[in-house]
Amino acid sequence: MIKAVVFDLDNTLVDFMKMKERAIEEAIPAMIDSGLNLSKEEAGKIIDGIYKEQGIEYQQVFDLFLQRLLNKIDYKILSAGIVAYRRGREAALIPYPHVYPTLNKLMKMGIKMGILSDAPVKEAWLRLAYLNFHHIFDVVVTFEDTKIRKPAPAPFQMILKQLQIPANEVLMVGDWVERDIVGAANVGMKTAFAKYGDTFNTVQHNANYMLNDISEIIDIILKENGL
DSSP: OOOEEEEOSBTTTBOHHHHHHHHHHHHHHHHHHTTOOSOHHHHHHHHHHHHHHHOTTOTTHHHHHHHHHHSSOOHHHHHHHHHHHHHHHHHHOOBOTTHHHHHHHHHHTTOEEEEEOOSOHHHHHHHHHHTTOTTTOSEEEOHHHHSOOTTSHHHHHHHHHHHTOOGGGEEEEESOIIIIIHHHHHTTOEEEEEGGGOSSOOSOOOOSEEESSTTHHHHHHHHHTTO
16 A cells, blocks of 8 residues: 655656756856856866765855855856856756656545655755645655755655655655665665666666656556555
8 A cells, every 4th residue: 555655856856967957058158258267168077076076966066166266256257157057947947757747646646745855955945846846745855854865764754754654655756776765665665766867877776666757656556555
């Protein structure tokens, strides 16, 4: 029996890496147009390096980029980059195919839904609100709620407690095996690997199910619930 589905957010509901790439592609020319004396390729390498050092969710990437390059923050260049980045991000922030109808079907089936994300709380909610997902989910748990990242048990235990549903009746859907699938399985949740969002070329996922399309969740639940 499955009574709830918990989703990772990035690369499970939305193509986060595509969104990030598009935003950076917009930001770099805008900074160059505002006086940055650097080629697109050179700027891209430095920014990629900062993300590798600080993590892909690092929010002060352009501040650090300018500080390293100019030994100061030029706010004319910084503001141009941020505005272009946000425009590019919003243009590319779209859900994977069939996400909206799948979530609507789950609601009609009476299935509770949650988000379990390692993203910063503000960024997670901004993405959910922009996509008009913020009214859909019963529970949202982000990094700030536990200060511990997946696959540690604490985030999974928190969302199970808030859903008030036993672990073996909850399906975790995620694209990152080492964090989403392993972490969920360790606390007794059922698991579904979002192959459509995989960016690691994963060969072995060890999940209960593999999804080539998010809509396949519906058939899984019907099967699990004997419907």
